[in-house]
Structures are given as structure tokens and as C-alpha cells.
Amino acid sequence: MEVLGFVCIPNWLSILVIVVLLLMMYTLYKQSYFRSLSIPGPTPIPFFGITIDIGRKGLHETDLSLMQKYGRCVGIYLGNIPQLLITEPEMIKQILVKRFPDFTDRPHTLEDSKFMDSAVNLASGEHWKFLRSTLSPTFSSGKMRNMTPLISQCLERLICNGRKMSENGKSVEMKGLFGGYTMDVICSTGFGMEVDSQSNPNDPFVVNATKAMTANLVGPRILLAMIFPDFQMFMRGIPLMDKSAVEFFIEATKSVIQERRSSTSNNYRDLIQLMINAHKEQDTKTEGHVEGLSFDSYKKRGLTDNEVLANALMFLLAAFDTTSSLLTFVSYCLAVNQDVQDKLRSEIDKELGKSQPVYDNVFKLQYLDMVVSETLRIYPPARRFNREALVDTEICGVKIPKGLDVNVPICSLHFDPEFWPNPHKFDPERFSPENKDNIKPFTFLPFGAGPRNCIGMRLALLQAKMAIVGMVQNFRFQTAPDTEIPPKLDKGVFTKPVNGMYLRLEAL
Numbered sequence: 001m002e003v004l005g006f007v008c009i010p011n012w013l014s015i016l017v018i019v020v021l022l023l024m025m026y027t028l029y030k031q032s033y034f035r036s037l038s039i040p041g042p043t044p045i046p047f048f049g050i051t052i053d054i055g056r057k058g059l060h061e062t063d064l065s066l067m068q069k070y071g072r073c074v075g076i077y078l079g080n081i082p083q084l085l086i087t088e089p090e091m092i093k094q095i096l097v098k099r100f101p102d103f104t105d106r107p108h109t110l111e112d113s114k115f116m117d118s119a120v121n122l123a124s125g126e127h128w129k130f131l132r133s134t135l136s137p138t139f140s141s142g143k144m145r146n147m148t149p150l151i152s153q154c155l156e157r158l159i160c161n162g163r164k165m166s167e168n169g170k171s172v173e174m175k176g177l178f179g180g181y182t183m184d185v186i187c188s189t190g191f192g193m194e195v196d197s198q199s200n201p202n203d204p205f206v207v208n209a210t211k212a213m214t215a216n217l218v219g220p221r222i223l224l225a226m227i228f229p230d231f232q233m234f235m236r237g238i239p240l241m242d243k244s245a246v247e248f249f250i251e252a253t254k255s256v257i258q259e260r261r262s263s264t265s266n267n268y269r270d271l272i273q274l275m276i277n278a279h280k281e282q283d284t285k286t287e288g289h290v291e292g293l294s295f296d297s298y299k300k301r302g303l304t305d306n307e308v309l310a311n312a313l314m315f316l317l318a319a320f321d322t323t324s325s326l327l328t329f330v331s332y333c334l335a336v337n338q339d340v341q342d343k344l345r346s347e348i349d350k351e352l353g354k355s356q357p358v359y360d361n362v363f364k365l366q367y368l369d370m371v372v373s374e375t376l377r378i379y380p381p382a383r384r385f386n387r388e389a390l391v392d393t394e395i396c397g398v399k400i401p402k403g404l405d406v407n408v409p410i411c412s413l414h415f416d417p418e419f420w421p422n423p424h425k426f427d428p429e430r431f432s433p434e435n436k437d438n439i440k441p442f443t444f445l446p447f448g449a450g451p452r453n454c455i456g457m458r459l460a461l462l463q464a465k466m467a468i469v470g471m472v473q474n475f476r477f478q479t480a481p482d483t484e485i486p487p488k489l490d491k492g493v494f495t496k497p498v499n500g501m502y503l504r505l506e507a508l
């Protein structure tokens, strides 16, 4: 191609320049979204938005500094995907509770395969309503009480393992120890399976759960989806989660289902049995989500095979890392705050002595609840959750267009000095009966809020509280020379110690 009659540019170069120009126009157009809504936020880097910042500083630091600089309602771009970050309690309340019908769904940005759309955490509209109401009874207080003996067995193994590991006086890696306990609880309460992953950290359940949780968030699939959100439908076949790990869990779940269907016993009380009971023989080949199908029609249709599998997998993934992280950080906080540990041990001694923690006594321990709450404030296992605006709307004077991905950055809320004086200080007294009423509603959200909050909250708290009581009755958590203080944290969505959590367990 000739330019001005004398400069000759090769055709490939002209095409390249045109493509680059078109891509620039695309990204500039996408990244002008918040300007037109007059929502403040950082100037995005073309194509990447603020992803480079997140990669460098981590999600926690990035979210915190954005709130400090731009206020409680910030517009950011994940690549070219606009996301609204909200830390204004009144807005959060409106979105999660008061105007819930306008924000029922989670956005399908960076979504996984079609298969996982049938999991309750990703499902939408009437389909979500049907799944949530079918699965919710598994987490009722009656069901939790029935699950207590199963959890007690796992706790006995935890204590026994703690003793073995601490015998040589060396430090113990707590995330691994509690990971095994959490996995055992999930397998027995979710699948009716006895798995001793605590004695065997190489147990395939633990290995595959860890693999499945480590979604490749810097892989080409994610980068392309962030830069070209309009073309996501062409990327859906490429799974986010490790394929072999997902296949492992699908096969394990299928064999439990097969066993149960051929069994005549009706003694099973776990999640998988509840789902099997909600499965109807007719129409099992229908895809999970059916456009336009009403709640009543879903109920009539029953759970499909895919829905049973997807929700079994979700149950495992949602429960494993979150609950084991909570336990890991509680043990760390008790080791570096010996006065708090002493006070907790006194409460346990006074209320329970050496008797076993069970459903009816752990929820009565007030100081235990204060310690767990303060740990969840400083180390919320999940750092963000989100909703999608289903209509064009306005909340507290902010225009929110249909389709916008609205995020609640939990850490920013939990570290806001206006709501939490001296926010970096570990102080369970913030949650004492006298102080609790001063906590501003919607500023403490480790489990989210509203009709779409964490479905497993009660189970997570039960198994975590039982484990803390059991451990404090039998050991003193102590720091060791290899304890990292403060722990270096993972930069992603989940709060975990990057270099493990090494503590000494002094047997009592």
C-alpha cells in the first residue's frame, strides 16, 4: 500500500494497524461506561483495566485503596468488564434485601461451563429459586443437629492427629490439618462417605479439591473473557476449574448416587440423599435451566441428574477452602493473642468442662462467637461477592444500568475505620453483647446477606465451633520460630496464607 504516493507500507502492516486501531476503539468504548454514569474510579489501562494492579497488590489492598481514594461507590474495569464496588451500607441493604427482585442473580462474567450453571451459586431467576428451596432444608437446625455425631467422629480424628503431629515438639501446618478435618466433615455430611483424609493428606479427595479450587485466574481463557466480554459465549466450553479434578468428583458422586438408588435403606440424611429424593424419573434429560420455566414447573419436573452432580460439586468446593481457612486463622489469632485464648479456655472450662462439643452447647458459648466473628472480620474467607442488576434502576441516587456487575468488597467494609475503629487490631470485644448493638448493619458481611446469602453458614459455623472447642480443650496454640507474623496472604478472591500456617500445638 502506498501512502502520500511515495511511502510503501506492506499490506500486512496496514492490516495490523487497522486491527490495533479497531481494538483500541473497542477498549476505549468499553472503558467509557462509568464516565457516562458520572461514577468515580481509577483511569483504566486499555484492555487490562485494573487487573495489573490487582495482580501486583492483591485484591484486598486494591479494593481498600480504591475505597479510600474514590469513596463508597467506585467504578472499575476488570479488563473491559465494568464492575461497581459498593461499600455504602444503605446501598448494600437496598441491593441485597429491599430491592432483591431487581438483583436476584449473580453476573455470568468469567463463568464456567454450562454444567456448573445448574449449581445453586450460579443459577439464575426461577431456576435459582427452585434449587435454593430444594437444597435449603439440608441446612435447617434439625438437620444440623442430626449431623453432629458425624462431625464428632471427624473431630476425634482431628484431635488424635493433632496429638501425633505435635509429639516431636515441631510446628504443625494448620491449613493442612484443618483441611483434612473439613474434608472429612464434607464427605460425611454431604455424601455419607467416611474418608480419613486427616491421616492421609494425599487422599484423592483433598488433592482434587485443592486442584479444583485453584482456578487458573491468569490463564488465556480468563484474559480473553475479560478483554472481550461480548464474546464470552464462544469461550464457555473451556473450563475454569481443573478438568481432571472435576471429573474425579463427578465420578465419585455418580457412584454414591448409583449405590443409593440400588439401596433399600432410608436412613441417609445427607445432602446427596436430599437431592436424590428431589430427583424425579421423568424428564431427567432436560437441561438444568429452561428459559421461561416457572418455579412450579421446575418443582414438578424435579432435579435432573446434572443438577444433582453440579450441586454436589459446588457443596464440596464452597465448603472446603472457606471453612478450613476460618479455622486456620482462628488458630493463628489465638496463638498470637494468648490472653484471648486464656479467656476462651476459661469459658469452655466453665460451660463444658471436658465434655464433647455438640450442636446445643457450642452455639451458647458467647466468647467463642466473639472470637469467631472477629476472625471473620479480619480474615473473611471470601473477599468479594456480587449481584447483577436485572433492570435499569437507581439506588441512593446512583444510576445502575441493567446487566451491571455489582460487587461488595467484604475486606473494604471490614477494615473501614469509620465502622471499625483501629481496624487492624484483633479485638473480639467489638462483638460483645454490650458493643454488638453499635455495629452498623451491613458493615459485617462474611457470609453475605439477604435471601441469597451463604446457604452453608450454619454448617460452617457448627463444624468450625466444634473444632475450636475440641482443640482448645486439648491443646494450647502457640507461635513457633517458623510462624509468619503477620501471615502473607494470597492475592486472590480467597483469603489464605501463602506460605502455610505453622504453629506449635502444646498438648494439655
Ligand code: HEM
Residues within 6 Å of the ligand: 120, 121, 122, 132, 314, 315, 318, 319, 320, 322, 323, 326, 380, 381, 382, 384, 385, 386, 445, 446, 447, 448, 449, 450, 451, 452, 453, 454, 455, 456, 457, 459, 460
Ligand atoms: C466460613 C465458611 C464460609 C464462608 C465465609 C462463606 C461465605 C460465603 C459468601 C460471602 C457467599 C456469598 C453470599 C451473598 O452473595 O450474599 C456465599 C455463598 C454461598 N455459600 Fe458460603 N461460605 C462458607 C461456607 C460454606 C459452606 C460450608 C457451604 C456449603 C455447605 C457454602 C455454600 C455456599 C453456597 C451454595 C453459596 C451460594 C448461595 C446462593 O447463591 O444462593 N458456603 N458463601
